[in-house]
Amino acid sequence: MAASKKKRTFDLNKIPAHIAIIMDGNGRWAEKRGLSRSVGHREGAKAVREIVEEAYDIGVKYLTVFAFSSENWSRPKEEVDELMRLYLEYLKNAENETSDKDVRVRIIGSRQGLSEEIVQQIQKVEQRTIDKKRMNLIIALNYGGRQDIVQAVKKIVDDVENGVIEKNMITDNVFGRKLLTEEIPDPDLLIRTSGEMRLSNFLIWQCAYTEFYFTPVLWPDFKKKHFHDAILEYQNRSRRFGGVK
Ligand code: FPP
Numbered sequence: 001m002a003a004s005k006k007k008r009t010f011d012l013n014k015i016p017a018h019i020a021i022i023m024d025g026n027g028r029w030a031e032k033r034g035l036s037r038s039v040g041h042r043e044g045a046k047a048v049r050e051i052v053e054e055a056y057d058i059g060v061k062y063l064t065v066f067a068f069s070s071e072n073w074s075r076p077k078e079e080v081d082e083l084m085r086l087y088l089e090y091l092k093n094a095e096n097e098t099s100d101k102d103v104r105v106r107i108i109g110s111r112q113g114l115s116e117e118i119v120q121q122i123q124k125v126e127q128r129t130i131d132k133k134r135m136n137l138i139i140a141l142n143y144g145g146r147q148d149i150v151q152a153v154k155k156i157v158d159d160v161e162n163g164v165i166e167k168n169m170i171t172d173n174v175f176g177r178k179l180l181t182e183e184i185p186d187p188d189l190l191i192r193t194s195g196e197m198r199l200s201n202f203l204i205w206q207c208a209y210t211e212f213y214f215t216p217v218l219w220p221d222f223k224k225k226h227f228h229d230a231i232l233e234y235q236n237r238s239r240r241f242g243g244v245k
Contacts, residue, residue: 010232016188018062019055019231020210022202023048025194025218032218038082043220045086049097052137054224056101058231062136062184064108066202070144073113084118087141091121094137095128102134108180109143138184145204152178181206189234191227193219211237 023044030040048065055063068083075083094105107122114122122141155178159165165174177183186206192198195216199207213230215222238245 006236007232010228010235012058014235015059015231016234018064018185018187019060020064020187020190020203022066022192022200023219024192024196026220028194029218029220037079040220041083041086045090047220047222050224051222051227054227056103056135060135062138064138064140064187064203066140066143068141069201070110070142070147071201084115088118088121091118091125094125098129102132104129104132104136105139106136107139107141109141110147114142136184140202145201148180149205176205179205186210189213189230191215191230193217193222209241211239
């Protein structure tokens with residue numbers, strides 16, 4: 001679209017169905033203020049709440065946030081412990097915070113390595129929100145895209161070996177349904193904050209045709225207006241999925 005014809009406010013009728021977010025920059029936000037990284041993560045959790053609310057209000061159907069990657073275990077133990085405390089707190093509150101809302105909460109990622117308390121809380125919140133329909137909040141916790149692909153390959157191999165499907169029946173669609181995201185549609189828009197421009201093992205299969213939006217804003221500073229900017233930019237893009245317009 002020509003620059004002069006670009007829309008200036010986003011269109012509520014064309015909200016991306018699935019928005020995925022890499023919430024980056026908590027540590028730098030804190031360091032800039034001479035605070036501990038933990039404080040940055042706490043502020044980051046506040047930003048999550050604001051964006052979840054806004055996504056709900058404007059009609060986003062799926063919102064996936066990258067909370068903790070399979071590789072984040074390599075951070076100092078105190079930081080990992082603090083993050084796990086935050087996730088537990090968030091999961092415990094999630095039910096109350098979303099009780100007046102029609103939000104289904106799901107957690108994707110490996111349960112291995114997570115504390116028993118977190119695993120139980122995950123099961124509880126997933127179970128209690130299973131019938132909610134308006135929005136899906138998907139939290140990627142202990143998640144790695146490559147790891148997910150490997151476990152999907154194993155499931156497919158099992159199905160072939162057990163005669164459930166034949167090798168020539170494997171399509172990208174069939175394969176996609178073995179991933180942790182199963183029936184969740186691919187993200188339309190992926191936002192990464194803090195100026196970093198990479199996927200970091202997040203939804204690497206699912207982002208084949210996703211529009212990427214990078215912003216220098218650090219995650220704790222990411223507010224409604226930044227979210228709107230990302231959506232507006234998305235609405236000004238031309239998606240062709242390999243075809244022509
Ligand atoms: C990246 O910032 C952020 C994380 C690894 C964790 C994301 C966690 C939150 C936003 C807090 C709470 C989330 C939920 C769902 C309750 P970084 O620490 O890598 O920042 P840096 O690159 O500046 O060091």
